[in-house]
Each structure stands twice: as C-alpha cells, then as structure tokens.
Amino acid sequence: MGMAQQHTELTVWIGGAAGDGIASAGESFAKACSRSGYHVFAYNSYQSVIRGGHVCMHIRIGTHKVHTQGDELDYLVALNQDTLQRYGKRVMPGGAVFYNTEKFQAAPAQVGKGVQLIGLPVMELVGNQQMQNTALMGALMQVLGLDPAAIRELVKERFAKKGEEIIKANLNAFDKGMAFASVKAKVGEIRIGKGDGKRRPLAGGNPMVGFGAVAAGCRFYSAYPMTPASSLLHWLVKYAAKAGVLVKQCEDEIAAVNMAIGAGHVGVRAATGTAGGGFALMTEAVGEAGMTETPVVIVEVQRGGPSTGLPTKTEQADLFQLLGASQGEFPRVIFAPRTVAECYDVAIQAFNLSEKYQCPVLITSDLYLAERLETFDGVNITNVPIERGPMVSSSNGNGYRRFLDTPTGVSPRALPGTPGTIYTSATDEHDEDGIVISDVFTNPAIRVKMMSKRMRKMEHILKELPAPTIDGPQDADLTLVSWGSTYQVMLEAMEVLKQEDLKVNVLCLRNIWPFQGEQVAALLNKCKMTMSVEANYTGQIVKLIRMETGISIQHHLRKFDGEPFEPKQVADQARTILKTKPKTSVFASVVSDEGIPADFSPIENPAVGAEAQRQH
Amino acid sequence: MAQVKEYIGKVKPDWCAGCGDFGVLNALQRAIAELDIAPHNVQVVSGIGCSSNLPGFINAYGFHGLHGRSLPVASGAKLGNHDLTVIATGGDGDGYGIGVGHFVHTCRRNIDMTYIVMDNQIYGLTTGQASPTTEKDVRTKSTPEGTIELALSPIALALTCGATYVARGFSGENLHLAQMMKGAIEHKGFAVVDVFSPCVTYNKHNTYPWFRERVYKLEDEKHDTNDFRLAMEKSFEWGARIPIGLFYKVDRPTYEDQEPALRSGKALSKQPLQRNDLASFMEDFL
Numbered sequence: 001m002g003m004a005q006q007h008t009e010l011t012v013w014i015g016g017a018a019g020d021g022i023a024s025a026g027e028s029f030a031k032a033c034s035r036s037g038y039h040v041f042a043y044n045s046y047q048s049v050i051r052g053g054h055v056c057m058h059i060r061i062g063t064h065k066v067h068t069q070g071d072e073l074d075y076l077v078a079l080n081q082d083t084l085q086r087y088g089k090r091v092m093p094g095g096a097v098f099y100n101t102e103k104f105q106a107a108p109a110q111v112g113k114g115v116q117l118i119g120l121p122v123m124e125l126v127g128n129q130q131m132q133n134t135a136l137m138g139a140l141m142q143v144l145g146l147d148p149a150a151i152r153e154l155v156k157e158r159f160a161k162k163g164e165e166i167i168k169a170n171l172n173a174f175d176k177g178m179a180f181a182s183v184k185a186k187v188g189e190i191r192i193g194k195g196d197g198k199r200r201p202l203a204g205g206n207p208m209v210g211f212g213a214v215a216a217g218c219r220f221y222s223a224y225p226m227t228p229a230s231s232l233l234h235w236l237v238k239y240a241a242k243a244g245v246l247v248k249q250c251e252d253e254i255a256a257v258n259m260a261i262g263a264g265h266v267g268v269r270a271a272t273g274t275a276g277g278g279f280a281l282m283t284e285a286v287g288e289a290g291m292t293e294t295p296v297v298i299v300e301v302q303r304g305g306p307s308t309g310l311p312t313k314t315e316q317a318d319l320f321q322l323l324g325a326s327q328g329e330f331p332r333v334i335f336a337p338r339t340v341a342e343c344y345d346v347a348i349q350a351f352n353l354s355e356k357y358q359c360p361v362l363i364t365s366d367l368y369l370a371e372r373l374e375t376f377d378g379v380n381i382t383n384v385p386i387e388r389g390p391m392v393s394s395s396n397g398n399g400y401r402r403f404l405d406t407p408t409g410v411s412p413r414a415l416p417g418t419p420g421t422i423y424t425s426a427t428d429e430h431d432e433d434g435i436v437i438s439d440v441f442t443n444p445a446i447r448v449k450m451m452s453k454r455m456r457k458m459e460h461i462l463k464e465l466p467a468p469t470i471d472g473p474q475d476a477d478l479t480l481v482s483w484g485s486t487y488q489v490m491l492e493a494m495e496v497l498k499q500e501d502l503k504v505n506v507l508c509l510r511n512i513w514p515f516q517g518e519q520v521a522a523l524l525n526k527c528k529m530t531m532s533v534e535a536n537y538t539g540q541i542v543k544l545i546r547m548e549t550g551i552s553i554q555h556h557l558r559k560f561d562g563e564p565f566e567p568k569q570v571a572d573q574a575r576t577i578l579k580t581k582p583k584t585s586v587f588a589s590v591v592s593d594e595g596i597p598a599d600f601s602p603i604e605n606p607a608v609g610a611e612a613q614r615q616h
Numbered sequence: 617m618a619q620v621k622e623y624i625g626k627v628k629p630d631w632c633a634g635c636g637d638f639g640v641l642n643a644l645q646r647a648i649a650e651l652d653i654a655p656h657n658v659q660v661v662s663g664i665g666c667s668s669n670l671p672g673f674i675n676a677y678g679f680h681g682l683h684g685r686s687l688p689v690a691s692g693a694k695l696g697n698h699d700l701t702v703i704a705t706g707g708d709g710d711g712y713g714i715g716v717g718h719f720v721h722t723c724r725r726n727i728d729m730t731y732i733v734m735d736n737q738i739y740g741l742t743t744g745q746a747s748p749t750t751e752k753d754v755r756t757k758s759t760p761e762g763t764i765e766l767a768l769s770p771i772a773l774a775l776t777c778g779a780t781y782v783a784r785g786f787s788g789e790n791l792h793l794a795q796m797m798k799g800a801i802e803h804k805g806f807a808v809v810d811v812f813s814p815c816v817t818y819n820k821h822n823t824y825p826w827f828r829e830r831v832y833k834l835e836d837e838k839h840d841t842n843d844f845r846l847a848m849e850k851s852f853e854w855g856a857r858i859p860i861g862l863f864y865k866v867d868r869p870t871y872e873d874q875e876p877a878l879r880s881g882k883a884l885s886k887q888p889l890q891r892n893d894l895a896s897f898m899e900d901f902l
Contacts, residue, residue, distance in 0.1 A: 035902070201901035211897055217889030219877070220696060239897060246695055246877035246884060251721040255688040258681065262692020265679055266659070266700065267885040270692065288682050381894035388889075415885065416677035416693070416700055419656045424671045424678030427664075435627055436672055436680070 016079025037195025094189030138177025212347025290330025313562025636813030684715030
C-alpha cells in the first residue's frame with residue numbers, strides 16, 4: 001500500500017444515465033464536503049443527446065478556493081458502462097473507479113495504471129438496488145478518507161419526510177458501502193488535507209439571483225418555464241409562501257414580462273426570468289418599460305443558441321440581443337454577474353436601479369453560472385440597501401406631473417391609488433403630464449424634451465456603477481478579457497501560469513450597460529498584451545469594447561461547443577501567446593473532449609433524442 | 617353617488633365623429649360613478665388600437681401599453697395591488713387577435729377584474745383590415761374578395777375558457793351597456809363585456825342600423841344566467857336576431873383568494889421592502 005499523498009484538492013465525477021439520481025447524489029456529496037469545511041465547485045454536464053441521455057456531475061473540492069470544475073479526474077463513480085468507457089482512462093493514477101458489479105462488468109484494461117477498480121455487489125450487500133448510490137457514496141467516502149458524519153446528516157435531512165424506515169435503510173446502505181471498501185479496497189492515494197472547518201454556503205447562480213431578489217424586497221415573479229432559467233422559478237416557488245412572493249407561471253414569456261410590468265406599475269418590486277429564446281419574445285416589452293418608465297427586472301440565463309440551439313448547454317452569445325432588444329432608444333441597464341455571490345449583489349442593485357431610474361434592468365448569466373454549485377464566503381444579509389428614488393405619497397391637488405423633466409431625468413413617482421396624482425403611462429410618446437402627443441398633436445419640441453429627459457438617466461446611472469477593476473498583477477504581460485461567468489476560469493488560468501512565473505491578469509466586466517467606456521479604456525491602455533476569452537463564436541464583448549472605446553483586443557480564444565472553458569484550455573493559449581508574442585492577431589477556438597467520436601451518428605443510436613426532448 | 621363628470625379625463629377623445637367608442641366611454645364613466653369608486657382607485661389598462669386610447673380620456677390611473685398585452689399588465693396590476701379596481705379595455709384585434717392567448721388564460725385565472733372589448737369587427741387604426749370578428753365573406757381592405765376565415769365568437773370563447781361573468785352590450789344601448797359594466801365591475805371574478813361598438817369609418821357592414829335591426833336583450837326573454845349550456849347556445853345566435861345582455865354569471869373563488877402570497881390580505885405593493893428574515897433563507901445553502 002503506497003503512502004497516501006496529501007493534496008490541496010481532488011475531483012470526483014459521478015456519471016450515468018438521466019434518472020440515475022446523479023444530481024441528487026452529487027449534491028449530497030458536494031454539500032457534505034462544504035459542511036466539512038472544504039471549498040467546493042460542482043458542475044453538472046448533461047450529455048443530453050448521446051446514448052439515452054448521459055449525465056456527469058463534476059465535483060471538485062479543495063482546501064483553498066476552487067474556481068472551476070477543473071480539468072482532472074481523480075475518482076469516478078460510474079453508474080453505467082458508458083461512463084466507464086468514456087472516462088475510465090482519464091482517472092489519474094492513485095485514483096479509483098466505483099461501480100455496481102451487478103449492473104455491468106469492468107476490466108482493469110478499461111482504466112489506467114495505478115487506478116483501483118472498486119466493484120460493489122449492491123444487491124448482495126444491501127438487498128436493494130435502489131440503495132445503489134448511497135452504498136457507492138459510502139465506499140467513496142471510505143476510500144477518500146473523509147469524515148462520514150456530514151453525509152450521514154444529509155441522509156437524515158433528505159429522507160426526513162419519508163420516515164425513519166427509509167432513513168435507517170439508507171444509513172445502513174451507506175455503512176455497508178463503507179465497510180465493504182474498508183476490506184476490499186485500498187485507501188485512495190489521492191487524499192485531501194483537512195478543511196478549515198468553516199461551513200460555507202453552497203449555491204448556484206439562479207438561487208442566488210432569487211435570494212437577492214427576496215433580499216431586495218421583490219414580491220412578484222412571473223415566468224414561463226425554460227431551461228436554464230427554470231431553477232430560478234423553482235427556487236422562488238419553494239420560498240414563495242414564506243417570503244410572500246407571488247410567483248406566477250404564465251402562458252408565455254410575453255405575458256410573464258407584461259405581468260411584471262403591471263406589478264411594477266402599481267409599485268411592487270417585480271421580476272421575470274427566462275433564457276435567450278424567451279427573452280426574444282419579451283423584446284417588445286423591454287421598450288414598453290423604458291417608455292412608460294416602469295421599473296422591471298428581467299433575468300436572461302443564456303444557453304447555447306441560435307434558436308432552440310443547445311437547451312442544456314452553456315454559451316455567452318446573447319449580449320447583442322440584450323443590447324438591442326426593442327425598437328427605438330431608451331434607458332436600460334445590463335449586468336453580467338461573474339460569481340455566485342455576485343448574482344445576489346447584482347440582483348439587489350438591479351431592483352434599486354430599476355426603481356430609482358424607472359427603467360428596465362437586465363441581468364444576464366448563463367447555464368454555467370446559473371446551474372453550478374459553488375461555495376462562497378457569504379453575502380450581506382443585514383441592512384440590505386433599498387433605494388426607490390423620489391416617490392410622491394400624497395398631492396396637494398395641483399400640478400403633479402408624472403413625467404416631469406428634471407436634471408436627472410427621473411420624475412417623482414406616484415403609485416396608482418394615490419389621490420390627486422392621476423396620470424396615464426403610455427407607450428406612445430407623451431408630454432410631462434403623460435398626455436399622448438403621437439397621434440393628434442405630434443410636437444417635435446416636446447418629443448425632443450421627453451427623449452432627452454429619459455435618455456439623461458443613463459449618465460446618472462453610469463455614476464452609480466462600481467468601477468471595473470483588473471484582478472492580478474498590474475504589470476502583467478498579458479491581460480485576459482471577458483464578461484460574466486468566464487471570470488473564474490480566467491482567474492484559475494492566471495494562478496496556474498503564476499506557478500510558471502508567467503504574469504497574467506484579468507479584466508472581466510460585470511457592468512455591461514451603460515458602458516463604462518472611460519474606465520475600461522484607461523485599464524486597457526495600461527495593458528501590454530490582451531486576449532479575449534469568450535464562450536461564443538463572434539466575440540461579442542470584443543465588439544462592444546471596440547465600439548465603446550475604439551480599442552481592439554489583440555488575441556482571441558473562443559468556445560462554442562456548449563461546454564464551459566476548462567482552465568487548462570485558457571492557460572495553454574495564454575502561455576502560447578506569452579511565449580510567441582505574435583505580431584498579428586491570433587484567433588483560436590477550443591473544444592471539450594467528451595469521449596465521443598467526431599463521426600458519432602445519433603441516427604444509428606436508438607436511444608438518442610429522448611433526453612434531448614426532455615429539457616427545453 | 618359620484619357625478620359622471622368626475623370621471624371625465626383631461627383629454628378629449630380623438631375618435632371619429634359617431635364612433636361607437638364614445639358610447640362605451642360614457643357607459644363606463646356612468647358605471648363607475650354609480651358604483652361610487654373614487655377615480656384614484658381605478659386603474660384602466662389598454663393595449664393599442666383606436667379603442668385602446670380610452671385610458672387617456674377617463675379620469676383614472678391609466679396604462680396604455682403594447683398591442684394585445686393589456687390583460688397581462690392588468691393582471692400584474694391587480695395581483696400587485698388588489699385594492700385597486702382594475703379595468704382592461706381594448707378592441708377586437710387587440711384582444712381576440714394578437715392578444716387572444718392572454719384572453720384564454722386570463723379567463724381561466726378568474727382574477728377579479730373587468731375586461732371591456734370595443735368590438736367593431738374591423739381594424740380601424742390601421743385603416744380597415746379584417747379582424748378576428750369580421751364576418752365570413754365580408755370585404756375589407758385586406759380581403760378584397762371577402763374574408764375566408766370564420767369569425768370568432770368572443771362570448772363562446774370566454775365561456776369555454778372559464779370567465780365567470782360574460783356579457784355583451786351595444787354602444788347604441790347606452791344605459792343597458794352601463795348596467796352590464798356595472799355588473800361586471802361589481803362581480804368578484806373575471807368579467808368580460810364584449811361591446812358592439814360600430815366603426816363608422818371602415819366598417820360599412822356592421823353599422824348602427826344593422827345592429828338596431830337585430831339586437832334583443834336576453835333579460836327581456838327571461839334568460840337564465842346560471843345556465844351554462846343555454847349561455848353557450850345563445851353565444852352562437854347570430855343573424856336575424858343577436859342577443860345582448862348577461863349570458864352567464866357564476867361565483868367561483870378568485871385567483872387572489874387562492875394565492876398563497878396574498879393570504880395576509882395585504883396588497884403586495886403595501887408590503888415592506890426591507891426584510892429582517894434573510895438569515896433563515898441562507899440556511900438553505902448551508
């Protein structure tokens with residue numbers, strides 16, 4: 001038996017078919033680790049189209065902050081043969097593969113040298129195949145040498161509603177799995193040091209947007225189900241009664257956004273959420289909110305496009321849809337939170353700005369950020385700032401003008417129900433009283449006055465946005481540039497390259513619109529070399545930066561296969577740029593290796609399609 | 617009782633002289649006045665079209681939104697502050713054409729609000745194209761040889777989708793129309809009033825005289841408003857005789873009555889924004 005190495009991190013993949021309970025097992029493992037004081041990052045990659053719907057959850061734990069799912073595989077829990085075939089050879093020496101010997105056979109040739117094959121005869125051990133995942137978790141915890149207390153606690157919580165019998169049976173299966181591994185398997189050679197004992201929250205981007213909304217006093221959320229925004233709907237529904245949030249599933253996204261606007265009009269903090277396709281349907285209403293100066297928050301969780309595209313995959317390709325949504329010109333704000341904790345902060349800021357400036361605020365994330373599970377140090381839950389802007393709660397009966405022209409463009413708002421301040425909010429152009437000037441009295445002077453009043457808000461919103469910053473050394477030789485969810489993969493690449501004495505830093509934009517042109521230009525002008533890292537085909541943030549600053553990012557790394565960037569892919573390309581210092585612009589794109597032959601034919605596989613249809 | 621003049625808006629209607637919508641506006645002002653609802657407690661929501669200009673012409677809070685989207689906005693407004701009397705208004709193109717999906721689902725929900733459709737069987741603001749209620753074979757600007765599609769029956773649609781107060785009025789029978797609207801506003805649930813509101817400019821077929829020759833009041837024939845099957849039958853009566861009046865009325869719990877977030881009875885817009893219970897939500901993540 002070799003000496004177990006002490007690592008600062010390790011990675012477990014749990015793979016199988018949809019319906020095998022992978023997300024549930026993976027979440028339990030992730031939560032057990034976070035409760036035991038480890039940093040956790042979990043990403044569930046649904047291999048949706050191939051072989052009857054394959055799912056693989058990547059869980060990386062560390063004694064330090066882990067920014068991404070990583071690139072390596074130490075321990076594999078294979079719930080079917082396919083998982084073993086795809087990933088068996090990728091398991092690192094010293095690692096192990098766990099499987100149920102009653103489900104399929106595994107041969108040593110299917111894994112690399114120094115990798116243990118740990119097969120559990122589940123039926124023989126616990127007498128019930130339904131306990132498979134729990135038994136395998138027991139074996140996994142034993143081989144990893146992790147304290148089983150946290151996972152036992154989670155078993156009790158998870159099955160609390162199902163009664164003592166079920167809890168007992170599951171704990172028994174877990175113990176049997178542990179006992180089996182303690183006799184039949186060696187202690188894993190890839191071992192992680194002790195965590196710091198701090199119990200960190202573990203969450204994904206969607207729940208944190210939802211939590212931020214609740215913290216900001218949001219009381220109305222209307223939506224039409226669409227992957228990957230549905231988990232935001234689900235989180236809010238779960239807490240709706242407790243939080244006093246009215247959650248309304250609507251007939252379509254057009255209804256969803258218009259209901260939120262109706263609620264916003266009467267003074268409720270209201271939001272809607274969807275993916276890119278649903279947002280396309282909401283487009284007209286974005287301008288409606290802008291023109292009627294109604295606060296509304298719209299969450300757009302990007303997935304692979306175009307059109308139906310890749311429903312269960314990630315991409316950052318909706319930036320120009322958000323920037324250009326709806327005809328004409330009106331104030332709007334766009335945020336792209338970069339971390340799970342930032343989803344919370346951005347949600348609060350979005351509700352404040354939408355009321356303070358009476359305009360639509362768009363929050364965009366993507367499947368990768370929305371559906372991951374990640375530990376974070378916490379968020380501010382005390383004295384959350386609530387800013388509504390000027391409100392009129394009563395009138396002396398004369399001269400209230402709903403759309404009064406003011407130095408900031410913001411007109412004091414009276415809510416329906418207030419005596420003496422009656423007005424109509426119209427999508428037609430109107431004057432300061434709200435009287436429509438479009439049809440009969442079209443008046444160029446009033447039109448110019450009202451357009452200027454509304455658009456003036458943008459310069460004041462700009463002053464409220466936190467300054468963009470560069471992470472890492474100021475004197476770096478290469479700056480990685482992106483927006484939103486690509487943030488942490490760039491941070492990790494930066495850390496990897498630091499080990500090689502290569503100086504890289506990161507400029508990742510959180511505030512997209514109004515664009516902080518002067519500040520971004522000032523940061524970029526100090527950079528020696530720049531490389532964009534974007535999960536899309538055309539380089540959307542690159543275009544926006546050039547449009548707003550005149551600065552062209554020099555080199556480009558893109559990915560549009562639906563899988564998130566892996567840190568190694570970013571580090572490798574950054575290294576190449578640093579070593580070769582190319583005189584002309586270098587463009588590269590990367591693809592993830594999912595163990596599928598390039599010529600794989602879905603038509604020849606009878607199981608294909610079922611899973612692809614499942615999540616839309 | 618309030619005076620009708622208290623409900624007259626700042627803006628004079630810009631409808632064509634003789635437009636049926638004048639009668640609808642007058643009837644609505646009369647209905648609200650008779651019910652003595654203060655103007656500031658009324659929220660009128662409309663879409664786009666000639667008739668959707670109505671919010672500007674009545675002294676009440678207004679929201680003049682997008683074409684076809686009055687019902688979702690009105691629903692959001694009512695769910696957001698159920699202390700308001702919410703009335704959605706619009707035309708047949710707005711409600712039965714581009715917005716018909718919302719109409720179907722709003723009927724199912726039974727939110728306590730009123731929907732008044734000024735049905736002129738034509739697209740007026742866009743100068744005379746066929747609408748969903750244009751009768752078959754009628755020639756319009758977009759159907760020079762006559763419409764090919766059948767006309768939709770708003771009353772039948774409202775009934776099958778679950779509206780709990782379904783009535784029809786005629787702009788030329790103003791007092792009767794006001795009574796239909798009054799009943800709709802008083803009704804606790806989703807009330808639909810489809811109104812024959814002739815377009816004197818673009819619909820030369822369904823004119824005032826055309827309707828006067830045909831309409832009769834259901835009340836005059838001792839119609840049983842509790843009888844769903846009879847209401848369905850009457851909803852398809854079209855030709856020599858066309859019924860107006862209350863087709864059907866039923867009491868059913870409203871959406872607001874059943875919504876968990878409204879159990880306290882306090883309107884969402886009146887709930888505090890600052891919370892002190894956030895730590896309890898954080899537990900979910902630990």
